[in-house]
Amino acid sequence: MSSSLFSPLLIIIVTVSALLIFLALITRPRPTRIPIKGRHVFITGGSSGIGLAIARLAAAEGARVSILARNRQRLDEARDSIRLATGVEVGVYSVDVRDAEAVARAIEVAGPIDVLICNQGVFTPQELEKQEMDEIKFIVDVNLMGTFHLIKAALPNMKRKTRETGLPSSIAIMSAQAGQVGVYGYTAYSASKFALRGLSEALQHEVIADNIFVSLIFPSDTDTPGFSEELRRRPEISKIIAASSGGMKADDVAKISLNGIKAGRFSIPCNFEGTMLSIVTAGLSPQSSFMAAFLEISFASFMRFVALCFQWNWFSSIEKWHAKNYSKQN
Numbered sequence: 103m104s105s106s107l108f109s110p111l112l113i114i115i116v117t118v119s120a121l122l123i124f125l126a127l128i129t130r131p132r133p134t135r136i137p138i139k140g141r142h143v144f145i146t147g148g149s150s151g152i153g154l155a156i157a158r159l160a161a162a163e164g165a166r167v168s169i170l171a172r173n174r175q176r177l178d179e180a181r182d183s184i185r186l187a188t189g190v191e192v193g194v195y196s197v198d199v200r201d202a203e204a205v206a207r208a209i210e211v212a213g214p215i216d217v218l219i220c221n222q223g224v225f226t227p228q229e230l231e232k233q234e235m236d237e238i239k240f241i242v243d244v245n246l247m248g249t250f251h252l253i254k255a256a257l258p259n260m261k262r263k264t265r266e267t268g269l270p271s272s273i274a275i276m277s278a279q280a281g282q283v284g285v286y287g288y289t290a291y292s293a294s295k296f297a298l299r300g301l302s303e304a305l306q307h308e309v310i311a312d313n314i315f316v317s318l319i320f321p322s323d324t325d326t327p328g329f330s331e332e333l334r335r336r337p338e339i340s341k342i343i344a345a346s347s348g349g350m351k352a353d354d355v356a357k358i359s360l361n362g363i364k365a366g367r368f369s370i371p372c373n374f375e376g377t378m379l380s381i382v383t384a385g386l387s388p389q390s391s392f393m394a395a396f397l398e399i400s401f402a403s404f405m406r407f408v409a410l411c412f413q414w415n416w417f418s419s420i421e422k423w424h425a426k427n428y429s430k431q432n
């Protein structure tokens with residue numbers, strides 16, 4: 103009697119344990135710890151919002167920090183505020199990431215990097231039909247091409263330093279939840295951020311033998327100077343759809359990002375909705391955590407079901423919004 107009661111439970115326990123053990127053996131890249139203290143962390147877009155919050159945190163944790171952005175005055179203000187908060191003097195580089203040569207010069211002057219955080223980004227939402235081609239190109243150039251410029255410039259010395267010190271290094275790239283799901287008003291932005299995923303997956307294959315780990319970060323709407331700007335231009339329906347995921351504070355995104363980078367995680371979601379999004383979009387992405395792999399496997403089909411419910415809701419909102427606007431026009 104008791105054996106027949108216990109055996110189903112036993113089968114489940116044995117199966118789950120076997121799966122967990124199997125996953126712990128095969129998930130790649132292998133789990134790692136990437137130290138920050140005393141190492142050179144280079145953050146683009148480090149003069150504002152999420153980048154500034156990451157720079158402050160890295161400085162507080164004892165890293166040598168460099169920040170890069172275009173506007174000199176905002177860089178100086180960032181440097182002063184980080185000095186005030188942490189006592190650390192950060193290096194500042196006034197450069198446009200679209201200028202490959204200027205990026206290479208700044209990285210040369212800053213010296214070999216241990217943790218490269220490509221966080222610069224522009225986000226001006228608008229319907230593709232209305233958005234000027236110049237602006238579309240600008241978004242892709244800053245978000246995507248700028249990231250290529252940075253990695254190309256930093257990689258040779260990063261590899262050399264990783265070999266010399268024997269310590270793992272990191273290339274972290276700031277995507278967005280709009281880099282996991284296409285959203286009304288974000289054709290250019292989503293394209294630029296989705297592209298970063300292809301870059302990151304392929305790059306991780308290329309640099310793993312050099313003990314370099316790639317991280318891709320997916321924040322939801324985050325309260326930053328850039329976001330306040332964005333809100334003024336965001337189509338109303340984009341706001342409604344984006345409200346599916348909760349807003350965050352830059353300091354919280356920074357903490358989660360840096361923790362993910364230190365753990366060598368490939369995908370770094372930032373809130374609960376983000377975790378669901380990462381599970382449903384896991385695909386063939388690298389996964390170093392066997393527990394996260396277990397969650398992905400366990401919830402894949404259910405999350406696909408939830409995703410379809412979200413899409414149903416979004417399409418319904420678009421339909422209603424369109425009908426309302428159309429009736430207003432006529």
Ligand SMILES: NC(=O)C1=CN([C@@H]2O[C@H](COP(=O)(O)OP(=O)(O)OC[C@H]3O[C@@H](n4cnc5c(N)ncnc54)[C@H](OP(=O)(O)O)[C@@H]3O)[C@@H](O)[C@H]2O)C=CC1
Nearest residue numbers: 147149150151152171172173198199223278323324326328
């Ligand atoms: N805030 C949000 O809701 C979300 C943001 N993200 C992503 O997070 C990242 C940071 O966003 P956030 O902190 O909100 O943005 P902010 O606009 O507050 O900061 C952007 C930073 O990038 C720099 N930057 C912009 N263009 C360039 C360029 N051409 N060359 C060099 N630096 C540049 C800016 O400095 P300067 O203008 O002086 O060059 C600034 O330091 C972006 O990649 C964004 O796409 C992702 C999801 C949500």
Ligand SMILES: CCCCCCCCCCCCCCCC(=O)[C@@H](N)CO
Nearest residue numbers: 225278280323344346347375378408409
């Ligand atoms: C299983 C399914 C789970 C579904 C969860 C739904 C969450 C999707 C919301 C998408 C929001 C995109 C907003 C863009 C934010 C952004 O990137 C700008 N602020 C500019 O950077």
